Amino acid sequence: MPGPTDHVVVVGAGLAGLSAALHLLGAGRRVTVVERGEQPGGRAGRLERGGYLIDTGPTVLTMPDIADEAFAAVGEKLRDRVELIELHPAYRARFADGTSLDVHTGADAMEAEIERFAGGADAAGYRRLRHWLGELYRAERGRFLDADFDSPLRLLGPDLVRLAALGGLGRWHAQVARHLRDERLRRVFTFQALYAGVPPERALAAYAVIAYMDTVAGVYFPRGGMHALPRAMADAAAAAGAEFRYGRPVTRLERRGERITAVITAGERIPCDAVVLTPDLPVAYRLLGRTPRRPARLRHAPSAVILHAGCDRTWPELAHHTLSFGEAWRGTFRELTRTGELMRDPSLLITRPTATDPALAPPGRHLHYVLAPCPNTAIGPRAAEWTALAPRYRDSLLRELDGRGLAGIASAIEEECLVTPADWSAAGHPAGTPFSAAHTLAQTGPFRPRNLVRGTVNAVLAGCGTTPGTGVPPVLLSGKLAAARITGPSGDGVRSRPRRRIPGLGLRLGSGPGSGPGRTPEGARP
Structure with a gap:
């Protein structure tokens, strides 16, 4: 990245933004993180309801070494801040013929x-x-x-x-x-x-x-829920000198020619030398005032309906993660990606985090997360249609679960939250999906939206819409790649101002000037 890069503003305190922040701090940059929500996490957020602590986003953690790389950038270790529990089995697969298989790593x-x-x-x-x-x-x-x-x-x-x-x-x-x-x-x-x-x-x-x-x-679960990971990343970044601005939606970027010179929030102008943008691509492009041209319109992944259910009981056949397969398979993918129909014979992911960490629910209670894939709003029911469709779909989903061994689940629910493509759309996700652009051949590797946007020399994108793609490990890598665009792959980019040392860490931070919408709603990829 040409020119000074001493002070970087990261827009969004989700996993991509936090990863970028830690890698930038480790390379000696001064970092300000701007987040529209009131807490870190982005999609990996936290909802508290009736004593239940609900992870609103990812439920599966794999490749924790990738997260550990971000902590290591500032001289820390992931496991010093987060207790990771390896799941045995990683999944339990249950099939329509009544058979089941424990998936061991x-x-x-x-x-x-x-x-x-x-x-x-x-x-x-x-x-x-x-x-x-x-x-x-x-x-x-x-x-x-x-x-x-x-x-x-x-x-x-x-x-x-x-x-x-x-x-x-x-x-x-x-x-x-x-x-x-x-x-x-x-x-x-x-x-x-x-x-x-x-x-x-x-x-x-x-x-x-x-x-x-x-x-x-291996599949892992952080004690305290998946939200414990971004919380720990934010704490490590703050300890390394990052400044956080929560509850600050970004309204615009100030620019001079091809350079972003400041990030503007409601009530604050934050000067910067470079910026990392982690919102969904349409939001990032709007802030930059530039949308890259593509030969064909982006095709988006299917969406999902998420039912968070706090119950007064559980069912012993459920592992921490249970894959409940319907009899249909190829037809299911055709419905989700081609015809835009809701699954007639659904395959579901059921996560019971209290199987590993009972403290996520009140004593004697159990938390369940049911993910039902569904078409995105570009090919399936539109966001407005989900207003009437949501309660009917919720009831049909509970009937399906009841018939698959979770007898009486509807009457067992004490607290619940239903997230549909309408909620994803309201949060700004294109096509009403939290999974962003699909990984088709035309949207893979060099053909996926780049993390640089022509016409702006000091802005980098990160998150699931850009390189390398969707999922917790790729999103963490996207933050690392964004940081490397600024610092160089070995962290030795251009610095035009003196650097100050973080006490006790031996790291140097830029002392130049300084800050970003990053959060996305409840519920996401397992």
Whole structure:
């Protein structure tokens, strides 16, 4: 980034913004974080209702080492601030035929479980699949996930050849089917394609790296709920010298030519040398006054209806995370991504965080989070239609859960919150989805919206809409990549002013001038 970069304003205190802030602080920049909400977290927010502490966003934490990189930038460790609990099993999969499978991330435990469930041939196939997923992750981690692409030409080289040799340019479902015969097992290793917004039959096999994160690397839960992660990141950033402005929506950016010179909030003008923008792309582009041209309009991922239910009981067949599959599969993806219909035979994610941390609910009570994928508002019911549709859909969802073993759930609910695409739309998410742009081939790698916008030389984007994509690990990496745009990949960017040392940390901060809408609503990707 040309010119001075001593003082950086980060717009939005979600996971991307907090990651960027920590990496910038570690590189000696002075950082001001501006957040329209009253707390950090963005999508990973917190709702308190009737003694229930509800995570409003992600419920699955994988690859905590990526979060730890952000803490390490300021000389801290993630586990010194957050108690991480590894989940065993990572998931419980329940199928329409009444069978169930515990998904273990340990190789021996999972092989034994698959042999019990589907026989020795699929157990051996799992070993081969696990090896392939590990090879795929190692091929992608440094060169594709943790990298910017300023041109498709950057794809060319030995890394792409290696990825192609691994089958990463084929189709996700086909690669999994090479190893597993049982259709139920194939679902366990391909349902993650929903996060990418593409059916497994059409998704690039390279995205099976998400299955590696979910089924091999381990699934974790922070004590205190997922919101404990952004809270800890904000605390670490503040301890390293960051200034936070909460309850400050950004109204505009002041510019001189191609440079942003100040961030304007209601009642404050914050001078800056550079800015990191983490709101959804339409908001970021509006603030910049520039929208990049694309050959085709962005296609967005499916959305979701989230039911947060605080209950006076629970059901013993539920693990911390339970995947409840309907009988339909390919038809479900067709409804979600093509025809825009609500799932007639839904597959659901049910999370019971109180299975791991009972303190998230009043004594003797239990918290449940039910995620039902649904079409986004570009192809399905419009935001205005959800006003009338929401109560009917909520009732049908409870009837479905009752029929799948959660008998009496409707009468067990004491506190609840329903989040629909109308709520996502009201929060400014395009197409009423918190999962942003789908990971189609035309929206992957160098073809995904870049984190730089032509015509502005000192602004960088971060978040799920830009590089590398959707999900907690990619969003954390997006903040790291945004910081590297400013500081250089090794943190040695241009500094035109003296730097001051943070006591006890040995870090230097810029002493130049100084600050951002970042929050998004309740409920998001599991």
